Amino acid sequence: MAHIIVIGAGLGGLPTAYELRHLLPHHHQITLISDTPQFTFLPSLPWVALGLTALESIQVKLLNRLEPRGIHWVQGRVEGIDPDNRQLIVNQEPLSYDYLVIATGAELDLDAVPGLGPDNGYTQSVCNPHHAQLAQQAWQQFLKQPGPLVMGAVPGASCFGPAYEFALLADHELRKRGLRDQVPITFVTPEPYAGQWRRAIALQGAWVGWAKTAFEQYFLAKMRLGAAVPWFERLALKGVGLLLVEPLATSSTDCLHGTPC
Numbered sequence: 001m002a003h004i005i006v007i008g009a010g011l012g013g014l015p016t017a018y019e020l021r022h023l024l025p026h027h028h029q030i031t032l033i034s035d036t037p038q039f040t041f042l043p044s045l046p047w048v049a050l051g052l053t054a055l056e057s058i059q060v061k062l063l064n065r066l067e068p069r070g071i072h073w074v075q076g077r078v079e080g081i082d083p084d085n086r087q088l089i090v091n092q093e094p095l096s097y098d099y100l101v102i103a104t105g106a107e108l109d110l111d112a113v114p115g116l117g118p119d120n121g122y123t124q125s126v127c128n129p130h131h132a133q134l135a136q137q138a139w140q141q142f143l144k145q146p147g148p149l150v151m152g153a154v155p156g157a158s159c160f161g162p163a164y165e166f167a168l169l170a171d172h173e174l175r176k177r178g179l180r181d182q183v184p185i186t187f188v189t190p191e192p193y194a195g196q197w198r199r200a201i202a203l204q205g206a207w208v209g210w211a212k213t214a215f216e217q218y219f220l221a222k223m224r225l226g227a228a229v230p231w232f233e234r235l236a237l238k239g240v241g242l243l244l245v246e247p248l249a250t251s252s253t254d255c256l257h258g259t260p261c
């Protein structure tokens with residue numbers, strides 16, 4: 001039997017745990033460690049920031065969802081990894097593993113630009129759920145007293161799409177409310193050319209929104225069902241002639257490479 005630990009229940013970690021459970025025979029143990037009690041579909045945070053979606057509607061609570069599906073869940077922060085002894089420190093306790101998946105995502109480096117960020121700086125952000133909620137409060141205040149708006153991404157940013165999405169959504173919202181003429185918008189980006197912007201314009205804001213909402217709903221349904229490959233995905237894959245990766249055949253001699261059975 002092997003013990004596989006996945007760290008992080010985000011877009012990478014949670015589906016990985018489900019997939020591993022689907023593919024591996026049940027005598028192998030899978031543990032998911034997350035420092036948050038819920039999964040959040042981060043790509044929809046711009047909608048939360050503009051008050052268009054409730055944060056809870058893009059989250060999936062992990063409690064009581066994983067254990068019945070054969071995935072052990074530990075809520076806590078991994079504080080250390082000892083690869084030589086294949087051990088983690090979580091909640092100040094050691095935890096042994098045979099295989100480790102690290103899906104802890106990105107860490108914001110707000111100190112790289114003085115004044116950046118909502119907690120110790122002067123800007124809003126949609127990079128994590130906490131920031132999106134603060135941005136929502138700031139947006140509500142802004143609507144009461146609209147004025148010039150500067151949006152964009154800073155040098156060193158690794159993901160520019162959300163800035164464009166936020167800009168298009170904000171523009172749309174302001175037009176809807178009849179406030180757009182009071183809000184000159186400046187978009188700032190360190191990109192050598194506005195690559196994503198062209199794509200966003202080509203697709204038009206509405207199309208981006210519809211496509212993303214469809215993906216959000218599909219992904220959240222999958223995570224709530226806890227199914228690596230739910231029936232609707234099987235059907236769609238079959239429809240386009242694609243084959244599924246099938247689970248490993250179970251036998252008493254099954255083992256993962258390099259680990260004792």
Ligand SMILES: Cc1cc2nc3c(=O)[nH]c(=O)nc-3n(C[C@H](O)[C@H](O)[C@H](O)COP(=O)(O)OP(=O)(O)OC[C@H]3O[C@@H](n4cnc5c(N)ncnc54)[C@H](O)[C@@H]3O)c2cc1C
Nearest residue numbers: 008009010011012013034035042043077078104105127162
């Ligand atoms: C606003 C926004 C819009 C985006 N839009 C898109 C898009 O349209 N398309 C796209 O492809 N990508 C998009 N992205 C990027 C995408 O969300 C990320 O690439 C993706 O979430 C990364 O997945 P991940 O599992 O690596 O990390 P995350 O989803 O960040 O998950 C990491 C998890 O690990 C947990 N964790 C971290 N450290 C520890 C620890 N020590 N112990 C335990 N748990 C820990 C975190 O709390 C978190 O829950 C967007 C991102 C944002 C912020």
